[in-house]
Amino acid sequence: MTDQQPLPDPHRLDQPFPPADGLGTVPEWLRQPVVEAEPDRADRLRIWLGQHSAKLLGGAAALLLLTFFGLVGTAGYRSFQQWGEPPAAYPTISQPPGEQATTSASPPSAAGPFDGTPAESFPEGAAGIAVPAAKPTNPFTEKQVTAALSKVRAALVTARLDRTFMTSNDPERLIRQFAPDARADLRKDFASDTFATYATRLAPGARITAHQPRVKGRISYRATTDPQDIRILEITTNFVWVYAFQTSGTLPGDGVVVVHDTVIWSVPHPDDVDRSSNGLWIDEANSYASNIDCAAFEKGLLDVGTPSYGGPEDPDPDADFDPDRTLDIQDTC
Template identity: 30%
Template sequence: MSDAGGKGGSSVSDEEWERFLRDPLTGAAEAPVEPSARARAVERRLRERPGEPEGWRTYSPARPRRKKGRYVAGLVAAAALLAVAFFPQQLVSWFGGGGGDGQDGAPLAAESGRPREAPGAEPALRPTVDEPFRGSPAARWADGAAGITVPAAKATGWMDAAQVERVLRQSRDFLVAAGLDSHVLRGERPTKAIALLNPHQKDVQEYLRTALSSKTPTAKTDPLLLFSRFRPQQARLVGDVVKTRGRLTYREGKRGAVEVTADVTFVYPVTAAGDSGGDAEVVRTIARREVVMSWDDPAKVITEPGTMSLVSYALDMTNGGCSAPTGYFVPPFDTADEQLTDKSRKLDPYDRSKPIDASNGTAATGNDCTAATRS
C-alpha cells in the first residue's frame, strides 16, 4: 500500500486510511476501495492532460458523417441559380410562370440588349376591354415610358457624362411625346416632339410640313414614321395604358456628336370608336420604331440648344392598316384574323431579336400589308 494517501497517484487520502484503521468495525463496512493499477494510470494521464478531462468511463458519441446528399443539393441549387440568371424567359415558360394568360406573371426585367429570340408562345386568348393585353407577351411588359431602358451615361464625343445623361433623357422624352402623348394619339399635332428637333435640318422640317398637312401622304411622308396617331372617329384606346419594350444605346457619331439609337415597340389596344360595350372587339395595333438621333456639337453643326438632328427613322407596323397611307393607324376591326391569309409578308410583332428590315434610312416598312402572326 505504498501508494496510499494520495502520494503515489491513489485517490484515497491518509486521513481516510487512518480512520479505517482506528475503527475496524466501521472501516469494514465503509472501507475505501483502492483503485486498480489501470484506473490509477488513466487518472494520472487525465491529470497531466490540459483542459477539462472527460471521465474515464464517460461516453462520447461518434461524430455523424456528412451525407453526400448535401453536396448534391448544393450543386442543384447552384445550377438553378445559374439557370435563372441566364435563361429567365425559358424557365418562365417551362414552369408556367406566365400566369396562364400572362396577367399574373412577374413583369419582365428591363431590356438591356437585343434579345436572342422571340418571346415564347402565349395561350390563344382574345383580348377584352377589361384585359386588353390578355394572351400577349406585352402583358408582362412595362407601362409607357417605364418600358424604355436608358443606359448609364459616360463622357462621349463632345459631351461630358452629365451632358450625355441629359440628352439620353431628352431622347426618351422625344419617344414619349411621339408615341405615348394622349393628344398625339388622338391625332393632334405632336408639338412637344417637334420642339426637340433641330429647326435647321431642312429635310426633316420639309418632311414635317408635308406629313402633318397633307391629306394624302405617301410612304415617305407618312407621319406614322415618327408619330402614333388614330382618328378619333375610327378608333379609341382601351384604358390609358400603352405597353412598351425597348432601349436606348449611344456612341460617338460624326464630328464628335453623341448619336443615340432608340429601338422601341409600342402596343396599343383599341376598339372601334362607336363600340363602347364590355364585349367590344379589341385589336392591338403594334408599332416598332428605330430612330437614330444626333446631338451635335454646336461649334461644328448649326443647331439650337436642346434639339437634335434625325439620322434615320424606320417603322414596322401590324394591325395598323393595309391600304394607302392615311397618316393614321387604321385597325382592322372585324377582319383581324383575315390578314394572315393575305399574300403579304408575315411578321411576329413581338420578335425584337432582329433589327427592322428598312428599305432605306428614312423610310418605313409599314403600310405594306404586313400580317401579324400574333397580336
C-alpha cells in the first residue's frame, strides 16, 4: 500500500472549561467555625470533559475516532472504618467482552508508605500489569495480537510508571509509541490537561518516594470494526495506580495518591489503513484521582493533597482502590 498524501489536521472540538468561580457554591459546613476534630476525608473532585479526535485512513475511507475524556480528582484520603462495620456499597463497572487477564502477582513483603491502605496488597510497578494470552482473533493472527498487546503494555509502563517521563516536560517518550497519524492530537492533549486521563506527570515540587507505585487491574481484547468497517483490535485496560508521595503526615494513606483509569486502545488491521495510520491509537480514556492537589490537577499534574478537617465523609474511602469501581463519581474538587 502506498503512503497517503499529507493529512489535514484532525478535527478537534473545543474543550469545556470549569466555571470561573472554581469550587462553586460554598457548602454550609465550610461557613461554620472550625472545631477540633480527628482528621477526616475531605473530597475535592474536579471533572473535566473533553473530546479527542483521531483519524485512520485506508484507501478512500476515513475513520474518525471521537473520544470522550473525563477527569476526576479528590483530596484528603482517610479510612476510619469502625471495626465490624461492613464497607458501604458503591457502583461498579461492567466487564468488557473478549480475552482478559487480571493482576495476579504477589505484593512485596514490606509495604512501607502503603501500609494501612488496600494498596499494601497490590504488586509493585509493572508486575501488576498482567497481559492476557494472545490467541488468533479473526482477522488478526496470534503474532499480530501479541504485538498489539506488547505495544499497549509498553505504553502503560511509560505513561504511568516511568519516572523519567513523569518528571519531564517532553511527552515524546510516550507519543512516539503511537501511530504517526495519531501523534498530532496527542501533542494537543499534552498542551492541555487532557493527557491526565491516560498519563501521569508530576507537578513542580512534587516528590514521590523511592517506592515503586502499586498497580492492580486487568487487560482485555477483542476484534471489532469501526463505523467505516475498518477492522481493529480493541484493547481495554482498567487499572488503579497508587503513588507514594513525600509528606509530613503520619496517618495511613496521608502520602498516597490513587489514580484509576480505563483506556480503550486500538490497533487497526494493516490491510485497512495507510502505513502512517498503522499502529497504536487511544480511542477513549476516563479517570479519577484521589488525595490530589486540586490546583495542580487543574493543569493535569499530580501532587498529594493537603488534608483538611471537618469535611464531608466518604462512606467507603477504600473504594477508590477498587478497579471495579465506576469512574462516574461526584465532582467536589
